[in-house]
Amino acid sequence: MSDADDEIMNAVARALRSHGYADLTMQDIADESSKSKSLLHYHHDTKADLLIAFLDDLLTEYEQRLECRADQPPEQRIVDFLARFVFTPEDDEREAFHLALLEMRSQGPFNDRIQAQLERSDRLLRETLAEIIADGIADGTFEPVDPDRTAALLVAALDGARTRQITLGEANELPLDGDNITYTRATVEELLAQIVEPILAEGGTLPDLDTTLAELDRED
């Protein structure tokens, strides 16, 4: 990608973050970059084209982050996978990213091109997780369960937790355990304890969530 295109995509992200999808104008995007509105049309014929390109960008980057770490054992990979969904409200970047994505998702049913991108992303997410589970069953790490069903449940819970954390704003902390904890964090902890732990084969143990989170932090 060229420098200019890169700057445009960053500008879209910033504009989307401060205006939201519904109120987004080409001028808003231009204002977030050092370039003019005309340039946006120079590189992308229409506003719709620009937004599709942005979504494609977003999802491609997202997919690339999923691919690494395939060499780890299944129990580490699954904790990794879940841990990647945890974030705090302070992580503005992440929150803005997923809010933009959520807005585009809600436009899916009205726009075939958006929907196609979303389906590609959903399939990859579920298949990646199902593969980890299937690998774990094959090598005896996990008890035999239906990988597709378990993956679908985990992905739904992670998605829901993220959506709620994003849309419920500042006050989204759950007053659990006497302490405040984010929706994503609480959900991942519960999923590990209620879903993943019980399917571990006799004698197996799960990597610690905090340790994994710290490692992921160091990587990025």
Place this chain on the structure above:
Amino acid sequence: MSDADDEIMNAVARALRSHGYADLTMQDIADESSKSKSLLHYHHDTKADLLIAFLDDLLTEYEQRLECRADQPPEQRIVDFLARFVFTPEDDEREAFHLALLEMRSQGPFNDRIQAQLERSDRLLRETLAEIIADGIADGTFEPVDPDRTAALLVAALDGARTRQITLGEANELPLDGDNITYTRATVEELLAQIVEPILAEGGTLPDLDTTLAELDRED
């Protein structure tokens, strides 16, 4: 609510359904009713006011549906609660309703009034579920678990499943068990088997999902 206001709300729902929140105009809404655009402004000063009123309407009705059935035993109430989230793509009405809600949700972070409504709804949802679980623990139906945490997990999974089913369109069936099954159905089945069943006290059994779905169908 007056007849006119009722007609306006229905028109908003229909317009939202065919145009989506981002492209919705006052004229679109007027076109879906037998009234004029001016009338919309006569009853609601601004477009924002109208949409807030619509959201309030939506959530109030939603909340009322939650309240009934408080006389049932906890294991029936929890299956009821989960079963209410199951729907098929054929159920256009439901799908449109939740799509509209999703679009408004994604606007929450840009609009305080929307966000306040969303928070009220989230709290009610989680508290209702937590209360069912707490009641069940108190009367020995369920093993002692943290009601708030379990409720948060269940609500997140239900929300995520619904969002995915809505946004992934026609091809949203999961090819599970060799047969196609909706995201919401698969998730509720898994939640019952993996989360609810395990916290049932010794000797307890859960009501059948299909039976409960049929009963809910008859009620509406």
Place this chain on the structure above:
DNA sequence: GGTGGCTGACTGACTAGTCAGTCAAACCGA
């Protein structure tokens, strides 16, 4: 005949997209 519900015609603000033209760097033949 007055009042509340309602309308059509209108307007000013705003928006996506266009277009003619600028400018600097790359290119190229002598």
Place this chain on the structure above:
DNA sequence: TCGGTTTGACTGACTAGTCAGTCAGCCACC
């Protein structure tokens, strides 16, 4: 190496169209 030419990135000014919101007035019913 120099002059001229082309090219691609980029811009400001413009246009046609759309939108929310206004307003004067209509009309059915009290």
